[in-house]
Amino acid sequence: MEQQPLQSIKLTAEQARKLLYQMLLIRRFEEKAAEMYTKEKIRGFLHLYIGEEAVAVGVMQALGPEDNVLCTYREHGHALVRGMDAGVIMAEMYGRQEGCCRGRGGSMHLFDAKTKFYGGNAIVAGHLAMAVGLGLADKKMKRKQLTCCFFGEGAMAEGAFHEAMNLAALWQVPVLFVCENNLYAMGTALRYTHAQTDLEKKGAAYGIASASVDGMDLMAVMQAANTAAESIRRTGQPYFLVCNTYRFRAHSMFDAELYREKSEVEEWKKRDPVPGFFNYLTQQHILIDNDFKEAEAKVEKEIEKAVEFADACSLEPVEELTKYTYSER
Amino acid sequence: MAGNLITYRECIKQALREALQADERVFVMGEDVGRYGGAFAVSKNLLQEFGPERIMDTPLSEAGFVGAGIGAALGGMRPIVEIMTVNFSLLALDQIANNAATLLHMSGGQFNVPLVIRMSAGIGRQLAAQHSHSWEPLFAHLPGLRILSAGTHEDARHMLAPALADPDPVIIFEYTSLLNLEKELPTSINQVDIHKAKVRREGKDISLITYGTGVYKCLAAADELAAAGIAAEVLDLRVLRPLDDETILASVAKTNRAFIVEDASRSVSVSSEVSARIMEKSFYDLDAPVQRLCGAEVPIPYPKHLEDAAVPQPAQIVSAIKTLLQHA
Ligand SMILES: Cc1ncc(C[n+]2csc(CCOP(=O)(O)OP(=O)(O)O)c2C)c(N)n1
Numbered sequence: 004m005e006q007q008p009l010q011s012i013k014l015t016a017e018q019a020r021k022l023l024y025q026m027l028l029i030r031r032f033e034e035k036a037a038e039m040y041t042k043e044k045i046r047g048f049l050h051l052y053i054g055e056e057a058v059a060v061g062v063m064q065a066l067g068p069e070d071n072v073l074c075t076y077r078e079h080g081h082a083l084v085r086g087m088d089a090g091v092i093m094a095e096m097y098g099r100q101e102g103c104c105r106g107r108g109g110s111m112h113l114f115d116a117k118t119k120f121y122g123g124n125a126i127v128a129g130h131l132a133m134a135v136g137l138g139l140a141d142k143k144m145k146r147k148q149l150t151c152c153f154f155g156e157g158a159m160a161e162g163a164f165h166e167a168m169n170l171a172a173l174w175q176v177p178v179l180f181v182c183e184n185n186l187y188a189m190g191t192a193l194r195y196t197h198a199q200t201d202l203e204k205k206g207a208a209y210g211i212a213s214a215s216v217d218g219m220d221l222m223a224v225m226q227a228a229n230t231a232a233e234s235i236r237r238t239g240q241p242y243f244l245v246c247n248t249y250r251f252r253a254h255s256m257f258d259a260e261l262y263r264e265k266s267e268v269e270e271w272k273k274r275d276p277v278p279g280f281f282n283y284l285t286q287q288h289i290l291i292d293n294d295f296k297e298a299e300a301k302v303e304k305e306i307e308k309a310v311e312f313a314d315a316c317s318l319e320p321v322e323e324l325t326k327y328t329y330s331e332r
Numbered sequence: 333m334a335g336n337l338i339t340y341r342e343c344i345k346q347a348l349r350e351a352l353q354a355d356e357r358v359f360v361m362g363e364d365v366g367r368y369g370g371a372f373a374v375s376k377n378l379l380q381e382f383g384p385e386r387i388m389d390t391p392l393s394e395a396g397f398v399g400a401g402i403g404a405a406l407g408g409m410r411p412i413v414e415i416m417t418v419n420f421s422l423l424a425l426d427q428i429a430n431n432a433a434t435l436l437h438m439s440g441g442q443f444n445v446p447l448v449i450r451m452s453a454g455i456g457r458q459l460a461a462q463h464s465h466s467w468e469p470l471f472a473h474l475p476g477l478r479i480l481s482a483g484t485h486e487d488a489r490h491m492l493a494p495a496l497a498d499p500d501p502v503i504i505f506e507y508t509s510l511l512n513l514e515k516e517l518p519t520s521i522n523q524v525d526i527h528k529a530k531v532r533r534e535g536k537d538i539s540l541i542t543y544g545t546g547v548y549k550c551l552a553a554a555d556e557l558a559a560a561g562i563a564a565e566v567l568d569l570r571v572l573r574p575l576d577d578e579t580i581l582a583s584v585a586k587t588n589r590a591f592i593v594e595d596a597s598r599s600v601s602v603s604s605e606v607s608a609r610i611m612e613k614s615f616y617d618l619d620a621p622v623q624r625l626c627g628a629e630v631p632i633p634y635p636k637h638l639e640d641a642a643v644p645q646p647a648q649i650v651s652a653i654k655t656l657l658q659h660a
Contacts, residue, residue, distance in 0.1 A: 046457075046458040046634075047458035047459050047460060047634055048459055048463070098458075098634050098635030098636070099635075106633075106635050107460070107461075107633040107634055107635070107638070108460055108461070108634055109458065109460050109635075111459075111460060111462070112460055112462070125460070125462040125463060126419065126420065126423075126462050127392050127420075128392070157392045158392065160391030160392045160393045160396075161393060161394075161423070162395050162423070163423075188363075188392055189363070189364045189368055189371070190364045190367050190368025190369070191363065191367065191368065191389050191391070192367075195367075195391075196391035196392070257371075257372075258368075259369070261367065261369050261376075262367040262368050318635060318637055319633075319635065321637060321638065324628060324630055324633070324638055324641050324642065325628060325629065325630045328629065328630050328631070
């Protein structure tokens with residue numbers, strides 16, 4: 004993959020339009036998902052990414068198609084930016100067989116081999132060790148690619164996080180660990196889950212190159228992610244990037260949000276990364292108001308199409324219940 | 333009548349409050365039990381009532397806080413450790429299997445572990461493969477533990493006190509799909525025997541043996557069977573380890589037929605153990621081979637129709653038993 008410029012990214016109008024489109028696509032897709040949840044087309048758990056868009060968009064642009072991606076259950080946005088079709092994702096969330104996993108995984112378990120998207124993992128921190136293994140395989144097979152693993156700050160209290168960090172450093176595997184620090188693990192605030200709240204220090208403690216960045220600022224995330232990816236590609240060693248962000252919505256649709264003040268949420272909304280990015284683009288004279296309208300219109304169409312597609316999809320026949328419990332030979 | 337109706341959730345909550353009031357050494361710890369109010373609102377407002385020393389929010393560190401629960405129990409406290417759901421319990425399985433379950437025996441009787449672990453379990457909310465496990469059999473495999481399954485409101489309300497009084501580690505399985513279910517709580521009962529299985533409905537034609545979410549399913553099936561002239565006895569195992577052979581075998585001696593129902597997948601399950609014991613000890617009481625209806629051998633899929641197909645449904649129980657008795 005081409006090396007990204009490391010200092011002060013200058014966006015072309017075309018690049019800016021693409022990024023803006025991705026930011027808006029996540030935002031509107033998530034809003035539609037919430038609507039479809041209330042209409043009971045989507046069931047089970049649904050975790051929205053609204054407010055955190057700049058992290059997925061900013062990190063993902065530093066990756067190439069050959070790189071591996073692993074996410075949590077809050078992964079619709081990552082899947083969209085990775086290039087998975089919105090309709091196929093929506094169909095999965097409807098539980099339809101035209102979905103990316105035949106409808107078997109639903110919202111928390113999006114997988115896609117084509118884009119090297121390894122889930123949608125819902126046991127917190129479980130996927131970090133798998134990321135180390137994917138990196139190890141790449142290293143052993145002498146493939147020049149990296150593995151990018153997203154997780155929340157809550158995951159960093161699990162033993163699996165610490166074991167994975169140590170192994171990654173010990174074995175020197177090309178893994179980008181991205182902590183999406185949205186300040187809450189369900190209802191438990193950062194200060195109640197971590198004695199050391201300077202999270203990047205935990206990467207440094209393992210001897211891993213570590214940095215933190217304002218995750219509400221797309222340009223800053225891009226810069227940090229490019230630096231991280233470049234470092235991994237150059238050295239073959241892991242990197243730990245903390246993106247400080249905030250989720251505007253509840254943890255999942257089952258959450259009454261008893262643990263934080265409305266005013267705190269409102270305060271963070273002033274730093275909404277979507278209008279924030281657009282304001283930056285207009286200030287820099289990269290885009291004009293009309294570009295925003297056009298992006299909105301394009302996103303609206305895409306989402307409409309996704310819902311139409313999902314609505315027309317079918318259920319997997321019950322006879323196939325046990326198919327793929329084991330590989331077919 | 334409506335006044336006596338109570339949700340399963342409220343039963344657990346009342347049990348927790350009672351335990352906290354009864355003994356200063358009791359404290360609750362687990363993920364989101366405090367400020368969030370419990371992942372399923374079971375412990376809502378308990379933090380306000382009892383304070384953060386007794387309602388402790390833990391980080392996502394299942395091995396850590398379950399191990400700490402064991403240590404606190406050794407140190408004289410009476411911890412109630414909540415693992416949010418059974419799906420996360422394997423992160424703590426080493427602590428449970430290698431420490432809680434072994435210490436008394438391994439130390440030659442010196443160190444007992446008076447710990448209670450509660451976890452919600454079960455399938456039925458379209459949470460897909462990683463969040464729909466029925467792992468009671470896995471824990472029931474481990475000597476040194478007492479494994480309880482609260483399949484009724486009565487047990488949800490009254491199992492905790494005797495569990496806390498037990499000198500050894502007790503795991504209580506609660507069922508998420510029952511939380512909102514309202515039932516009348518019999519006022520005559522204020523304690524349950526955590527050593528005995530319980531006949532939930534008497535019958536002479538067949539023993540429906542089950543636990544957990546199977547209990548209300550089997551009671552519903554028994555109602556329907558009664559309309560068809562079949563008197564099914566519903567036996568709630570309630571204690572999955574150590575199993576109460578006496579009550580199981582007495583029921584089979586009465587009905588001469590056993591039909592076991594569980595959500596867990598069939599192989600190496602609670603039903604396979606119960607079936608084996610009936611065969612070993614009551615073979616000559618049986619008029620027919622023991623039959624089982626279990627979960628499919630598959631990770632649980634998300635869509636409703638496939639999820640339903642993965643575990644026994646009341647209609648299946650009814651038709652299986654009708655067929656069984658017709659062919660008698
Ligand atoms: C091992 C494990 N324990 C508990 C849970 C329940 N749970 C799901 S998400 C979550 C909070 C995770 O917070 P964080 O890692 O910060 O990610 P966020 O949801 O904020 O994106 C919890 C406790 C789980 N899925 N897995």
